[in-house]
Amino acid sequence: xxxxxxxxxxxxxxxxxxxxxxxxxxxxxxxxxxxxxxxxxxxxxxxxxxxxxxxxxxxxxxxxxxxxxxxxxxxxxxxxxxxxxxxxxxxxxxxxxxxxxxxxxxxxxxxxxxxxxxxxxxxxxxxxxxxxxxxxxxxxxxxxxxxxxxxxxxxxxxxxxxxxxxxxxxxxxxxxxxxxxxxxxxxxxxxxxxxxxxxxxxxxxxxxxxxxxxxxxxxxxxxxxxxxxxxxxxxxxxxxxxxxxxxxxxxxxxxxxxxxxxxxxxxxxxxxxxxxxxxxxxxxxxxxxxxxxxxxxxx
Numbered sequence: 001x002x003x004x005x006x007x008x009x010x011x012x013x014x015x016x017x018x019x020x021x022x023x024x025x026x027x028x029x030x031x032x033x034x035x036x037x038x039x040x041x042x043x044x045x046x047x048x049x050x051x052x053x054x055x056x057x058x059x060x061x062x063x064x065x066x067x068x069x070x071x072x073x074x075x076x077x078x079x080x081x082x083x084x085x086x087x088x089x090x091x092x093x094x095x096x097x098x099x100x101x102x103x104x105x106x107x108x109x110x111x112x113x114x115x116x117x118x119x120x121x122x123x124x125x126x127x128x129x130x131x132x133x134x135x136x137x138x139x140x141x142x143x144x145x146x147x148x149x150x151x152x153x154x155x156x157x158x159x160x161x162x163x164x165x166x167x168x169x170x171x172x173x174x175x176x177x178x179x180x181x182x183x184x185x186x187x188x189x190x191x192x193x194x195x196x197x198x199x200x201x202x203x204x205x206x207x208x209x210x211x212x213x214x215x216x217x218x219x220x221x222x223x224x225x226x227x228x229x230x231x232x233x234x235x236x237x238x239x240x241x242x243x244x245x246x247x248x249x250x251x252x253x254x255x256x257x258x259x260x261x262x263x264x265x266x267x268x269x270x271x272x273x274x275x276x277x278x279x280x281x282x283x284x285x286x287x288x289x290x291x292x293x294x295x296x297x298x299x
Contacts (some may be wrong), residue, residue: 005068011152011270013179013218014043014089014137016052016225017242018260019226024053024068030094032079038262039087044113044152047092048100049224049242050160050183056238057297060231061136062069069098070108072120085115090150092157094183096137097122107158108140108183113151123159131189131236134161147177153269162183163208163221167293173215174282180215182208184223193221199289201239205251213249216282220244228279247275252292 009097016034016162020027031053035046051057057065070076072095080091091114097107097120106123122141126134145168147156156177162168163182186204189198205221212219222242229235242252244265254266276282292298 002039010266011044011269012042012264012266013220013244014046015220015227015242015244015255015263016046016048017223017240017263020055020080020224020228022055022230027053028079029074032083034171034262035080035083035089035091036179037079038264039089041262041264042266043089043148044214045090047156047181047220047222048094048183049222050094050185051096052094055228056185056232056236057230058134058137058174059131059236061133065137066104069110069148071228072097072107074116077109077117081115081117084111084113085167088113090152092181092183094159103139105141106138108159109150109155110148110155110157118148118150119146121157121164125165127161127162131212141197145171145175147172147175154178155179158182160186166211166214169211169215176267177217179218179220180211180219184220184221185238186223187236188235190237193237201241209245209249212245212247214281216247216279218244218247225260247271
């Protein structure tokens with residue numbers, strides 16, 4: 001008796017990898033042009049890198065940087081809504097959100113292929129490391145872990161530092177996400193690159209591929225390129241290498257270390273169901289035994 005081959009559900013992802021200048025208007029124009037090219041090349045779901053409208057300003061604690069924030073909806077949202085309607089594409093755009101006076105978030109807005117805003121995700125895990133002083137700027141998210149039915153697939157969004165947390169990926173997958181997008185801004189401290197660089201990048205790629213394995217979904221990580229020194233010193237050398245991982249964690253495509261490019265990757269969403277029935281991790285979870293996950297530490 002022959003096995004019936006599952007029907008394909010193909011869509012195409014477009015990951016926008018580029019450098020950022022000090023000019024927010026220029027960066028928005030760069031991202032819109034890149035998104036338009038991606039759509040012309042067949043992308044149906046397009047994702048920006050983290051905080052694409054500016055250089056990575058969290059390298060210092062400077063109150064002037066709050067002027068970079070914008071409301072949602074606002075100018076960037078409206079520009080991508082227009083593109084989404086015209087090109088009939090889904091867009092995930094990462095923005096510095098001004099929610100109210102004194103209340104700011106690192107937020108991703110999800111726009112459907114008709115230009116409507118489906119919702120937002122506010123970054124939940126906020127780092128505070130040398131040159132990554134995000135706690136100064138961002139209030140932790142309060143949206144929870146979510147996914148959205150779009151015209152081209154059900155997607156979830158997490159942001160950068162969220163990518164290190166299996167709990168975040170699991171809960172996003174449990175909400176139905178077939179693809180998890182990770183808008184990202186991560187790189188090397190130049191003085192540490194020779195000693196730690198290979199391990200740092202390897203860990204970053206491995207943890208996200210493991211989320212694809214554990215949850216039987218696609219993972220798309222979108223990173224920026226270039227060296228940025230907005231406050232002088234060595235700054236950060238962003239390592240690019242945006243990638244898409246398949247439902248078994250395999251790398252389907254990867255961008256370069258230092259070149260601006262759109263990574264266009266076709267995926268078959270039917271593989272989510274196939275993977276999850278052959279490797280039934282969601283079935284075999286012992287939800288009765290995980291209550292300690294809600295504790296800070298088990299003594």
